[in-house]
Amino acid sequence: xxxxFDCLDSSWLFGNIEEDDYGNYINNLxxxxxxxxxxxxxxxxxxxAVANIYGSMRAELNQIYSKxxxxxxxxxxxxxxxxxxxxxxxxxxxYRMIGGVLxxxxxxxxxxxxxxxxxxxxAVIIRLNEALEKKKREIAEFExxxxxxxxxxxGEVKDDNERKEGSAQGVLVGPASTNE
Numbered sequence: 672x673x674x675x676f677d678c679l680d681s682s683w684l685f686g687n688i689e690e691d692d693y694g695n696y697i698n699n700l701x702x703x704x705x706x707x708x709x710x711x712x713x714x715x716x717x718x719x720a721v722a723n724i725y726g727s728m729r730a731e732l733n734q735i736y737s738k739x740x741x742x743x744x745x746x747x748x749x750x751x752x753x754x755x756x757x758x759x760x761x762x763x764x765x766y767r768m769i770g771g772v773l774x775x776x777x778x779x780x781x782x783x784x785x786x787x788x789x790x791x792x793x794a795v796i797i798r799l800n801e802a803l804e805k806k807k808r809e810i811a812e813f814e815x816x817x818x819x820x821x822x823x824x825x826g827e828v829k830d831d832n833e834r835k836e837g838s839a840q841g842v843l844v845g846p847a848s849t850n851e
Contacts, residue, residue: 721817728810735803742796749789756782 756765761779768774813819 725813725819728813732806732810735799735806739796739799739803742792746789746792749785753782753785
């Protein structure tokens with residue numbers, strides 16, 4: 672068997688978070704990632720302010736996407752570890768990292784902890800998906816309110832309804848930058 676599977680546990684994922692403290696972890700994560708451009712925002716004064724706010728909203732959306740992808744990879748790793756240790760003898764020893772300290776445990780003790788961590792990750796992913804949908808709606812409302820159109824890289828403007836409004840002017844925003 673590969674030596675990686677002798678050093679099992681994913682408690683490093685949540686750092687020093689206790690197993691029963693997923694709720695606080697989720698709430699803190701959601702507050703940081705989803706609540707920054709909320710409804711208490713002042714009205715922007717000019718096109719540049721609108722563009723800056725829109726850019727930050729898009730950056731937050733990308734951060735949520737990235738976090739979801741990262742956590743989905745962690746769930747996949749948890750599944751692999753669980754699949755590798757389930758057929759083994761429950762009394763077999765394995766090692767678990769707890770608060771930066773490697774401790775010896777048995778598979779019987781570690782397997783339920785890995786399962787709980789996986790379930791906690793899945794709960795975080797569900798909450799992040801909800802925040803993602805909320806952020807998408809906020810961005811769509813912001814785009815509609817300020818008549819924002821996304822400029823394509825070849826200079827064309829993406830216009831869903833393809834109609835011109837004579838007196839209405841919108842804000843043109845370039846593609847989201849990926850240098851963050």
